Amino acid sequence: MNITEFLNKNTKRFPQKAAVGFKKDNEWKELTWMRFKQMVFRTANALVEAGVKENDKVAIYADNSPEWIIMDVATLAIGAVTVPVYSTNGADQVEYIINHAEPKIILTGDQEQYETCHQLLGKTTGVEQIIAAKKNFTLKDNSIFLSDFIEKASDKFKIVERSDEDLATIIYTSGTSGIPKGVMLTHGNFQKAFDAHIDFFDFKDFEKEQSLAFLPLSHVFERCWTLFCFSVGAKVSFLENPKLIANALQEVKPTTMCSVPRFYQKIYAGINEMLVTASPTKKKIFAWAIETGTQVSERKRDQQNIPFLLNQKYKIANALVFNKIKTKLGGRLWFMPCGGASISKEVTQFFDAMGIHITVGYGMTETTATITAFPFTKYKYGTAGKLIGDSQIKIGDNEEILVKGSGIMKGYYKNPEETAKIFTEDGWMKTGDAGVLDNEGNLTITDRIKDLMKTSNGKYIAPQPIENMFSNNSYINQILLIADDKPFVSALIVPNFETLEEKVKTLGITFTNWKEVVENEKVQAFYQKLIDDIQVNLSGFEKIKKFILMPADFEIQSGEITPTLKIKRNIVLEKYAGKINMIYNK
Template sequence: MNLAEAIISKNAEKHPYKSAVGFKKKEGWKELSWKKFSEIIYKTANALKNNGVEDNDKVAIYADNSAEWLIFDLAAMSIGAITVPIYSTNNAEQAEYIINDSQAKIILVGNQAQYDASFEIVQKENSLQTIIVSKKAVWVKKEHTFYLEDFIAKSSPKLEIVKKEFDDLATIIYTSGTTGTPKGVMLTHGNFIKAFDAHFEFFKFKNFEEELSLAFLPLTHVFERCWSLLCLYGGARVYFLEDPKDIAKTLVEVKPTMMCAVPRFFQKIYAGVNEMAAESSSLKKKIFNWALEVGKETAELRRKDNAIPFGLKLKESLAETLVFGKIKQKIGGRLWFLPCGGASLSPEVTQFFESVGIHVTVGYGLSETTATLTAFPFTKFEHGSCGKPLPGVEIRIGENDEIQAKGNGVMKGYYQKPEETEKVFTQDGWFKTGDAGKFDDHGNLFITDRIKDLMKTSNGKYISPQQIENVLTNNNFISQIVLIAEGRQFVSALIVPNFEFLKDYVSKNNIPFTNWEDAVQKKEIIDLYKDKIKELQHELSDYEKVKKFTLMPSEFEISSGEITPTLKVKRAVVLKKYADLIEKMY
């Protein structure tokens, strides 16, 4: 079955006047019903056909999150074309590589920089022939270009969706990659549909059609795209956040019930709440700590699927009124289900959210596995783990403790890279994830680290950097950190302060400085971070502890290639770029 048909036809027929998607227009939020949503998709699909897009042609999307993004995606799949997403933050060179490698014919862009980059590419007489611009605010040249509104204006709102087999290609997702050249992950219509069915079987949601999800992470990334499409597949509404910087305001405006996010989102809330509690009066601090203890007790009983005594329910109700309700209101007041992926999340963070009454569903997966392989069930999960395999997923632990997978979501391979594909599959057909892990006695999967990231000190001790980095970023003074240990006699780190909190600290302590480059070299600030790090890593083994660090004057940036669009540090890039700073610590 065609994925677009599985999503559109069922819902447009079942509840045509129910809202499907939401987006911001000027200062207000607007919605499209399933009837209107499907008509716009079909008009876009017919316009693509009229402009020469045929079955199995490639259609690129180079834009920030928007309703148009998903409309274009589903329209392309409706006519049997293959969608090729490009990160909105990619520069012209990176976009050109993906367009040339995939041989994309037509591209949707969202802003001026994306249009200008695409216009340069289209003039080079390669595969790209046409640019579609989603917003009229973008200034365009006439050649090869249409505004989306004009592009679809004369198209029919009726379409016979192209039939597809489960094994037919639906999309090519180029890995943002923490190392090396991006590879095109080939995912099929069956990969998506079977993965979605597995999620519904695993979670057994009630009244899923009443849920509202906010698309916050980039739709280009497999995690957000799969989650948003899954929500539409199940008949829920999806709202689109175009600028992630507006997340705090948007959560309060939209009041979503579901949203997928990366660990940094949860770490910031966790650190912010604890910082606020620490600075409160002794009475407020006492109430906060009491509420948290009550929350922990009830959350633990729910986790074990045990009944909650009446007296404890009364206490929980009071804790909700005094403390938890106020925390929840800051993130909209209705969030209850939050899938988290992209990196590991510390047990103390997931325990905190469970105590407050928000289920953070930690999961594990890759672009190559159509996102989720494992996830927390609603009960009997284990904090610190990545949950249990979804239906239709098999996992085994191979050589070097590598996690290997088989199942519905595993990709067809890398586009036009048979040798690279062969490298990531065992002879008996298991996909090699590149992550090290283990199962506990109850079938919970624990990630120990990326095999490539495991570090060995000159003393022969193995360091798992991600776990230590998590410990150190679960506070409001450290925004980003990169550990260095490979072949070294001790662990050191490059640390990016949380400049918002640091600014408040220097102001309160009357520390004069001219700029951040000057500030991070001041003894008072270095001493502050020495104390923070000592406090945060007291439970680590001595050989795991950061002995020296360098404070960075600015954040690692997506645009400079130091981090991926989902905020994972490209370790090799950072280590090479700041080699001189690192050597000074040794």
């Protein structure tokens, strides 16, 4: 079955219920299921009239928007293949993907994205037309605005039948190293993933939920989650600029939303930073509230009854502390899938205590996202949860996690060599992650195998847990540990410039740029003490001996981090090799 059959199903069930939310002219607007289906079918007919056939490719290079998802669903509905391109990708990366995938049509978002694609017309093969989603700039040849593209198209369309094996999308992995590989996912991969989530979580009336899509739709996590929400009839609102997430949460008031650990780490660090300057009374109230919330969350997790007196205390804790934080997140969030990187148990416990449950999970683009996830009860902090659907796991050489299941990709597009490398002879897929399974079936990710470091003294160091310790601090935004073949551990540290700015004032430092700040002796001394305090319980060989404070964030646009905010270790190490060498040559 074509996964876009949800259009017909949900339009029959509730034609006037909102399906899509989006912001236009500073106001949130909606598309009903009936209107959503009409827009998709008009786009589908226009694609067919433009010569797009079954199994042809349609690329989307744009920020989140209703146009993005409409083009995606329309492409799938005609039996063609969607090729998402990260909106933050530079011209070189876009050129590689377009040359490799050879789409017939590209949908672009803003003018910069349009110009990048138009400049590629003479350098690529197969691209016949560029469609611009926005209508606020002038087009060149072989281009058309989306509104004009679909203007005369009919809204009557018969969705093309697809089998489980038919290709739905090619998602190029951003990866933390190497050139992108095109992951081939089928209609069956998506449908089985949707079914697995329904069975695992046993959702009730999920069509009443409202999701906020702020992670890039070009990433498998947000895309799979959004299509899942649509498959069961839930509403999804699309946020174009993820930097506006704080306002969007209060405006949209979503009940569900997928996110990455960094989102929660920042909130956790921000709350702890506010506590530093709080009065002794407020600190005591907050500590009491967290203690009370922890007792309640532990009983809920273990399916135990909550005593009357504890429940009354929890209501007071909510009124005095937790509701203020929940309100900043919109006030209605209850189901929050979290993946893309590791998250420390301190953060998940902290949010659980406030009654904001983070559903931690583990997956990859190659597995159609989720392999394991926290169930609603009996989950174990510090793990990535339990197997979902028909997924299977075994631990191979070097503790590598090997997986099987209906979510596993068809292979890498036009890349049989890399496809062969990732599968064992008996069909298990190598994840590249190291982990362990406990007796209760909980998976713990220990680290990326490629990231595992060995010092010149022969000591092995897993960087992720240590980096998470530091990232949970309000003065540290990003950190990269360095130790491989080195005599000791060092680090590149990107400060949280918002909190550092306040600290600089108290230190009496005047400055004109951040380079001056991070090189200042007082700031260096402050971070040295901060680091020493954080790593007090680490083994001696794991401790950071020297560090460099960076004057600017690692950026997606510069290729230093992935769209899920993971640092591309190899790229950063190469880019800042000179600085790193100075650490060890002093």
